[in-house]
């Protein structure tokens with residue numbers, strides 16, 4: 343047996359590196375649960391792993407470049423350690439498929455966004471077909487086919503440690519076709535899980551001690567619109583929220599990422615009715631210019647968005663609103679950008695994720711004339727960030743001295759003596775306390791802030 347094949351005598355250890363959004367995190371979690379159930383061990387670090395899987399993002403070119411560089415690095419290690427198994431999962435794998443295998447010889451596995459539940463089978467196959475001659479193992483497994491019902495496969499949770507919060511995937515795909523976005527191509531058409539399945543998953547999480555769930559979907563507040571009817575004025579999404587509200591032990595409900603057009607009267611009413619629905623919405627704006635919104639194929643105007651913000655704030659006092667904005671979309675003039683800047687200053691978002699437009703293959707916007715120079719995108723990005731940070735600093739100062747409820751999620755990542763939690767408005771709060779408060783809802787008086795992170799003392 344070659345020395346690097348010694349690990350075949352025991353169950354291999356896996357490591358999953360995840361890029362991108364919370365849906366990718368949740369999908370990676372599901373793969374990890376299935377691999378553990380199959381007897382694979384979770385490696386303590388990438389360096390200790392016999393199998394390294396990269397769950398990829400395709401939303402921006404930079405995310406793809408990072409994943410490709412990471413894989414180049416792993417393939418370098420594979421030259422010294424031929425038994426190492428490496429693979430891509432997720433959005434870039436879906437959009438580039440077999441092209442990745444051609445680009446990166448000795449890649450073992452490429453699986454798309456509807457195939458997470460097949461990863462364990464494919465790893466079993468890769469291992470089973472290995473003999474002492476590692477060089478015979480070069481043909482990768484590539485599977486990026488569509489699969490009916492794949493939205494129902496992201497449903498298990500590790501719950502190996504005491505856990506205060508969990509993500510729950512409720513739908514996959516998107517039919518909106520915004521002109522800049524590759525997601526409809528990487529995640530497919532909208533498909534939703536049955537409401538009863540989601541409720542029983544949430545009930546099991548609550549029984550295991552989880553206090554807060556975040557519902558996930560590419561266009562989460564359009565959940566079920568293709569599958570189920572509106573009942574008594576409530577969309578399937580609000581029907582789900584009202585059903586989740588009744589679960590004993592569950593204290594907080596969040597959802598991401600919604601589309602502004604999905605906020606109809608019934609969802610606004612849910613913010614008035616449901617105690618567990620947290621005071622935070624993510625409301626992607628993308629641009630403050632109607633001309634650019636039309637070119638982006640966003641189905642709202644600046645005026646409609648502005649009214650929606652007012653309606654949401656009226657329905658839910660203390661609501662925090664965060665947003666996404668793209669600067670440098672093709673054809674964006676300085677006047678368009680200034681309109682965005684003015685709207686951001688007017689609406690006073692709690693935070694805004696600002697992205698420089700990145701052309702994605704196969705999307706209509708990539709072929710539009712008037713592509714904006716990178717230097718201009720950069721200037722607009724920096725300028726808008728300064729506006730957003732300035733507002734956030736003012737908002738943060740207003741929280742000083744106030745007592746707020748936080749759900750403690752665990753030890754702070756930067757300092758083990760501290761614990762980290764979130765307010766209902768999704769602000770991160772760090773506390774120092776002798777007792778382990780993980781999973782508890784505690785009142786905290788805010789004493790300090792560094793704009794997006796707050797510090798405070800637990801009230802007893």
Ligand code: SF4
Pocket residue numbers: 516517518519520523524525526560561601
């Ligand atoms: S709604 Fe969101 S995920 Fe769907 S196409 Fe538009 S930006 Fe992409």
